[in-house]
Amino acid sequence: MAVVVVTDSSASLPADLVDELAIAVVPLHVLVGDQAIREGIDAVDIDYGSDAVSTSGASPGELRAVYEQALTRSDGDGVVAVHLSRQLSGTWEAGRQAVREMAAEDRVHLVDSLGAGLATGLPVLAAARRAKTGAPLAEVYATAVSASREARTFILVNRTEQLRRGGRLSAAASFFGSELVTKPLLQIVEGRLELREKVRTRSKAYAKLVAAAVESAHGAGATVAVQHLGAEDAANTVAGQLREKLPDLRELIVTEFGPTLAVHLGVGAVGVVVIPA
Template sequence: MAVVVVTDSASGLSADVVAELGIEVVPLHVLVGDRQIREGVDPIEIDYSTDSVSTSAASPGELREAYERALRHSDGDGVVAIHLSRTLSATWESGRQAVRDMGAEDRVRLVDSLGAGLATGLPVLAAARRARAGEALDAVYERAVAAAARARTFILVNRTEQLRKGGRLSSAAAFFGSELVTKPLLHLVEGKLELREKVRTRSRAYAKLVAAAVDAAGGEGAALGVQHLGAAEAAENIAAQLREQVPDVEELHVTEFGPTLGVHLGVGALGVLVVPGGCA
């Protein structure tokens, strides 16, 4: 058979891509009152303006079940599991526990993507394409690690309250000042969400977002992703600018943030994910 790639539902990949490349996706959870809803599996409607909605990671048991299923499908060739940053979620730690419980360290290789959303999804694509080409476990794993290390993430949010409450934003957030008059532009640094700069107007913030992505892409071609929550028109405009300004765009995905990320980022959030050199 072939190596099977596993990820979590925060990776932002479409159902069509997942099916085409045989990727196993483990749902994360959205907690609404006393209900625990599986992202991408159960019907869900969320009021993103309330603080009563939260999220939780996949459990070691859920991940073990997914890894064991993927191992069977690989017919012994092995599994590469790529999850969102361990500083943003307990999912990676749950995965490590699952692998230990299985005694499968030599057959299930775990990767911290150092990101979330398509910053996880693009390294997943890089690995899954190598797996589909018939490459061995070590080669698929190394491709995922290399793509994750190159990935850059820039996020514009309207508010940081949920991120700060959840401990997902560094202490630099203390220097934001009033969020009513500034737009915080964030980025991921070694898996941690930090303030990049403050911008006073939304139009200026969009320009800064595009400029940061263009600079990160370099001149050798890149894989790009634009994600949003309730800001489809702005996302398409940013995608169009990136197509014009980034040389030799290898691929560009435009999607919405899923609920587990949207709960923390809020309506109006926009993110640009860049993998210099691409994910082919």
């Protein structure tokens, strides 16, 4: 058949692309009290500002079940599993445990995307499109690794309290001063979420976000994704500015952050992922 690409639900991929490229998605979990909600499967209202809401990754058993199904579906061609950064979640490590239990290291290749959201999703798309051409396992894996290393991620948030509470911000980003008068612009560096700079006003913060993305694109042919939580107008404005400043984009995706990322980023967050040509 062909190599099958697997990811987790934090990749935030649009459903039509998941279906078109036959990508297998493992749900992560939002924990509300004693209730575990499977992202992308269970429908429920979530208060993203509540201290009672947290998240958890996929278990080795959950990952193993999907890997085995994907391996069967590949007809022996193999599986490439691309997951969110191991610095931000235990999902990649759980995947490694699952592969060891399967004794399938030669048939199931794991990739740490070094990111989250569409910083995971864009490498997944690149790998799945490569797999669709009939490329062998090694080439599909190399495509995912290359895209993961090249991706640049920038995120504008209203507050960092939820990120700090969840341990997702590096120690270097622990001091922000008053967040009432500054807007934190974050970036992901080698899989870790760090402070890029503090900006005084929201309009300047959006300008900085767009400028960082344009600089990272290195000219024509870049792939770009814009994500948001409850900030559709702002995301569309950012996307429009990127189209204007980067008229030769290869692809531009605009979508919402999934619940497992939204819990940590908070309402109003807007992020941009760029993979240069």
